[in-house]
Each structure stands twice: as structure tokens, then as C-alpha cells.
Amino acid sequence: MSDNQNTKGSILSFGELLLRMCPDGGGQWLAESKLPCFIGGAELNVANALALWDLPVKYFTAVPENELTSQILDFLEAKKINTSAVYKHGRRVGLYYLTQGKDVKNNAIVYDRADSAFADLKPGMVNWDAVLEGVSWFHFSAICPALSQQAADVCLEVLQAASRKHIAISVDLNYRPKLWQYGKKPVEIMPQLIQYADIIMGNVWAEETMLGIEVTPEMHESGQQSVYLKEALYSSERIMDAYPRCRAVANTFRFDAGRGIEYYTALYTGNRFYHSPTYTTDTVVDKVGSGDCFMAGLIYGFYNKQDPQQLLDFATAAAWGKLSILGDATTQTVDEIYNIMKQ
Template sequence: MSNTQNTKGSILSFGELLLRICPDGDGQWLAENKLPFFIGGAELNVANALALWDLPARYFTAVPENELTAQILNFLEEKRIDTSAVYRHGNRIGLYYLTRGKDLKHSAVVYDRAGSAFADLKPGMVDWDQVLDGVSWFHFSAICPALSQQAADVCQEVLQAACRKHITISVDLNYRPKLWQYGKRPVEIMPQLVQHADIIMGNVWAAETMLGIEVTPEMHESGQQSIYLKEALFSSERIMDAYPRCRAVANTFRFDAGAGIEYYTALYTGNRFYHSATYTTDTVVDKVGSGDCFMAGLIYGFYQKHDPQQLLDFATAAAWGKLSILGDATTQTVDEVYNTMK
């Protein structure tokens, strides 16, 4: 890791706080005048898990100064997420709408994020040295730079500040095609951000879309775990070659299996390749936040210096367990994750 001299500072998650509005698929919410919501945002989901698992979680986002955001930040503080770095300006919180039970990659997702406080951040606005004071781990995702060139420039600015402070950096290559609407493809933006990362998480298809690491064409039809894992190893090695700072690459594989889900993961670090057990379930309560839970599990393990197989198994069990929890954030304790592993 890049910050061996400073491993026990706080873990800062950087990203937009969102409210997820959840209409049902049949329009019953109109008749009942009820619209369920959850507090979301991929990076906040990571912070939520880490705080729940007793690690020092800190969160950076931008929100307007009003009573609504005061209540939300108080709620996060009660979950032991340090919100002292949150930047206050602008006029609104971002929203997204997702029909209950659907996936974030699904056409059912509708974003309402334009003009939000986070989307209106500009380079030069935030004192990053102050935000990063006492931080030893910085986490971001590919969702922020998907918003606009301006948001991508802010990401670059904070990543450079984190590098100057020798902070360990992780990135989740989550791909949201509906967000990349400003005339740039992810592969034109993400490589210069990912060059700062020590830990890269995603899957082989995200690595292709975001970083131009091509997937073997005939692999798509295979459906065979051994072929997918071999591709994950090949992709991981190429990422390591392309990004010298990178120390670990993680891949997740989540497939719809009839009404349920098949899930397994892989990790390449220290020139060794590890993979998890395969989990299957017929009952999925909420697909949102499973990948964030896996990312949190990776951070948890690396931060605690667990061995690679152990940390991968923990992260995988946490991600799989999240599929049976309603809402964006996990409610699983460390003990509950370990029970899932058994």
C-alpha cells in the first residue's frame, strides 16, 4: 500500500448523497399517496457499512444549507459516519427514481441530479487538504465523473491532493450508461483518474468500458465460471500492467439464474489470484447496494491487513447478504457476515 506509515486514519468516501424514490411497478403508489424512499449514493453505502463494522468512516458530499439536509446529516452522524467534511452550498439534493425490485442498470432508473449541490461543485471551490486531514484511505467511484466534465475535473483535483498526502485510494468502476451524457465516453475520462488508485474493483465488462481493457469476444456466450475467472485473471494482469500504482484488482460476477441470483468474485493481488465460493439465492429483496457492500468488505479487509482470501470471502458474503436487505445500505454486522460465510 502507498501509505504504510499512516494506515489507521479515517476512511473517506467521496460522492453524491442521493435520495432514491421507489414507485412500485403497478402504479399503486398513486392510489395510496405513498412513495417509499431510501438515502443512497454508492459511496455513502460504503461509508455506512464501514461505520457499522466499527471502522472510522468519514463522508464527503455537497449539500445545500437547509433543514432537510440538517436532518439527513444528523441521521448519518447517529450511524457514526463523520460528516464534518461535508461541503455546504447550492440549492438541492440529487434524486433518482427506481421501480421497486429493479436493478440500477435497468431502464427503470430515472435520474434527477442536474443542478444539485454536488453536480455544481467546481475545481478550486473546496480546500481538499482540510477535507483530507487525518484521512488514510480515500474511496470514490466512476459515478461522479459520469455526471459532467466539471465533476470529472473535481475528481481529478481531489485525487491529486490525496496522492500528495500518500493516502491509499480505491475506486469502484460502476458503470451507469444513463449518466454518461456529456459527450465523453468513460474510456476518455476514467484512465487518468484510475491511475491514482491502489485498489480497483469492478468486473471484466466495466474494465472494458471504462479502461479499454478488452474482453475476449467468445467469452460472452460461455456462461462457464472457469472461463469467466480466467478472463478476470487476464483482465487483472493487464490492469496492473497499465496502472503501476495498482496493488489489487477485484472482479464480481452476478448473474440472474431464473428468479434468483448466482454470485461469485475474484481478487488478484501480490501476483496471486483468489476466488470466492459461489453463492446462489432464489429470493432477492433489493439488488441496489450489493456491489457497494462488496467494496466496503474489500476496504475493511485491506484496512485491517487481513489475508487476501479471508478479505475476499468476507466481502463476498457481505455483498451476497445485502441482496436480502431492503434499501441502499446494508444493516449486516460483522458477526452476521461471518455467519453467512459459514
């Protein structure tokens, strides 16, 4: 882990702010002329959780300068998210549409992000030294480099700047196949970015797609937790071997169990392998943001130097709890998450 993590500076979350339009599945929103809207984006969801849990959080994105974005930034500031690093240029905020109750990996998602202010960022445009002032932790996800080669180049630029400053870096290997449309496969882009990461979070299938770490072909047919966890350990060890800077790898497992969800996670750090309790629920309100909540829980634990098992259990309970909360961002307090862990 970077030595700079010992300095309790701000946690900077880097990514595109999105508005999620959330129609119901039956088309009632058309009859009622009501279309629910949530402020989202994976990295903003992480920032929201960390601010709610009383950690110092900055957020970097790019938005046009207009009345709409002024309202949005005021809303985030009211949540104790420092928006001073937000870069203002361009013409529009990115959107996506997702039918209520569906997963972001589902065909129900429609992106409308082309030519957004964030997508139009270019290398050399932003003073990263100024953005990273007072920052001891930098978080990004694989969604940004999925947008375009230009976006991937911006990611590389800011990661190199953060690395020069010895800032701890975390990444969520979010895989969004609908976004990787510019002629490059994730495995051609992500390894050069991942080399800067101290904490890597994802799942074994995303690690195969993005880092080329193959999953045992017959693994999925087993359906056995012990087999999945063994695969997580194997994948984690391979990542550690390939990326010397990495100090922790976390894997999540979320499966549909009938009408509900089965959820558990794993963490490999300090040459030891940990796994969480298994959570199940028949009631899922909103699948969006659960993984972001897990990522926030990891950052919360590492930032506060918690025991690995404790921080994994906290992150897992936070992610599972998010499944019962409407919207992109969690509303759970630290105490409420600890109460879940006691159940």
C-alpha cells in the same frame, strides 16, 4: 499500497448523496399516496457499511444548507458517519427513481440530478487539505466523473491532493450509461483518474468500457465460471501492467439464474489470484447496494490487513447478504456476515 495505509486514520468516502424514490411496479403508491424514500449514493452506501463495522468513516458530499439536509446529516451522524467534511452550497439534493426490485442498470431507473449541489462543485472551490486531514484511505467511484467534465475535473483535483498526502485510494468502476451524456466516453476520462488508485474493483465488462481492456468476444457465450475467472485474471494483469500504482484488482460476477441470482468474485493481488465460493439465491429483496457492500468489504479487509482470501470471502458474503435487505445500505453486522461464510 501506500505507506500511509499503515496509519489507521479515517476512511473518507467521496461522492454524491442521493435520495432514492422507490415506487412499486403496479402503481399502488399513487393510490396510497406513499412513496418509499431511501438515503443512498454508492459512496455513502460504502461509508454506511464501514461505520456499521466500527471503522472510522468520514463522508464528503455537497448539499444545500436547509432543514432537509440538516435532518439527513443528523441521521448519518447517528450512524457514526463523520459529516464534518460535507460542503454546503447550492440549491438541491440529487434524486433518482427506481421501481422496487429492479436493478440500477435497468430501464426502470430515472435520474434527477441536474444542478444539484454536488453536480455544481467546481475545481478550486473546496480546501482538500482540510477535507483530507486525518484521512488514511480515500474511496470514490466512476459515478462522479460520469456526471460532467466539471465533476471529472473535481475528481482529478481531489485525487491529486490525496496522492500528495500518500493516502491509499480505492475506486469502484460503477458504469451507469444513462449518466455519461456530456460528450465524453468513459475511456476518455477514467484512465487519468485510475492512475492514482491502489485498489480497483469492478467487472470485466466495466473494465473494457472504462479502461479499454477488451473482453474475449466469445466469453459470454460459454457461461462457464472457469472461463469468466480466467478472463478476470487476464483483465487484472492488464490493469496492473497499465497502472503501476495498483496493488489489487477485484472482479464481481452476478448473473440471473432463472428467477434467482448466482454470485461469485475474484481478487488479484501480490501476484496471486483468488476466487470466492459461489452463492445462489431465489429470493432477492433489493439489488441496489450489493456491489457497494462488496467494495466496503474489500476496504474493511485491506484496512485491517486481513489475508486476501479471507477478505475476499468476507466481501463476497457481505454483498450476497445485501441482496436480501431492503434499501440502499446494508444492515448486516460483521458477525452476521461471518455466519453467512460458515453456511
